[in-house]
Amino acid sequence: MENVFQSRSKAKATVYHLRDVIRDRASEGVTFRLRVPSLQISQGEKIALIGESGCGKSTLLDMLAFISQPTELAAFRFRPELEDDAVDVAKLWKRKRMNLLGDMRKRHIGYVMQTGGLLPYLTVRENMALSRVVLGLPRDETVESLARELGIARHLDKLPETLSVGERQRVAIGRALSHEPSIVIADEPTASVDPFAAEKIMSLFIGLAEERNITVVVASHAWRHIKRLELRRLAHHTHRSKDGRTTETVVNG
DSSP: OHHHHHSSOSSOOEEEEEEEEEEEEEETTEEEEEEEEEEEEETTOEEEEEOOTTSSHHHHHHHHTTSSOOSBOSEEEEOOSTTSOOEEHHHHHHTTOHHHHHHHHHHHEEEEOTTOOOOTTSOHHHHHHHHHHHHTOOOOSHHHHHHHHHTOGGGTTSOGGGSOHHHHHHHHHHHHHTTOOSEEEEESTTTTSOHHHHHHHHHHHHHHHHHTTOEEEEEESOHHHHHHTTOEEOEEEEEEOTTSSEEEEEEEO
16 A cells, blocks of 8 residues: 555645545435545545535545544545654544544544534634644644734734634634644635635635645635646546436545
8 A cells, every 4th residue: 555655746745545436315304425446645635525515525524624524535544744654534434533633633634524513602713723732732823923914914813703704714714724634624715605705715725735735635616716726637527327316426536
C-alpha cells in the first residue's frame, strides 16, 4: 500500500485513498446508495464535488471527515501530513475506535457547514478560537490575523446574530482554518448568500487555503465559481431504478 501513497508525487502525500467504498441509507422504503470505486486526493489539492441537493455530496464529505461510517469498504486510508504514516481508517472503523477517529478529525480537519454552525452565545473571536481551545493550542495572533484577512476584524467582539449571512460564513471559514488543519471540508459554504458575495467568499476561502497548502474538498452546486478557481472536479453520475425505489450515485476521482 505504501506505493499508492508515493507514486503520484515524491513531494506530495496522498491524503485520502478510497477503494470500493459504499454508504447506504434508507428512508420510507426508498434506498440511496453512494458508491466510490476509487478516489485519491493529494496533499494541497483543491477538490470540488458539483451537483444538486440529494446527489450524495454531504454523504461523501461526512465519510471523509469520519463522521459517517461506510456500509461496505475495501480500503480507506488517510495520511494528513507528508511525514506521517498512512492510517488504516477501515481498520479503526472495524474495531470501533471512534475516539481515535475523533482525535484525527479535531486535529487535522476543519469543517465549514452550509449554515455556518456558529455558536450564538459566543463572540466571533470565541467562535473562531473554538477549535484551538479544544486542542489546547496556545493563545496567539492566529484568530486576529485570519479575521483581518477575511475582512471581519471589526466584528471580533460581536455575537453572530449581529452579522450578515456572508459575514457569518467568513467567520465559519476562519474557525475551520484557525487550528491550522491539513484538510478543510466545506459543504455548500456559499449556498446561503447571493451570487456576487458567493464568488467573493469562495475566492477568499480558496486563496487562504492555497497560502497555507491546505487540502480542500468542497461540495457545491455553483459550477461557475469552481471552474474559475480551477478546482479539480470529481466525476460522478446518479441513476434511479425503474421503480424509483433505489437511487445510486457513483463518484470517482
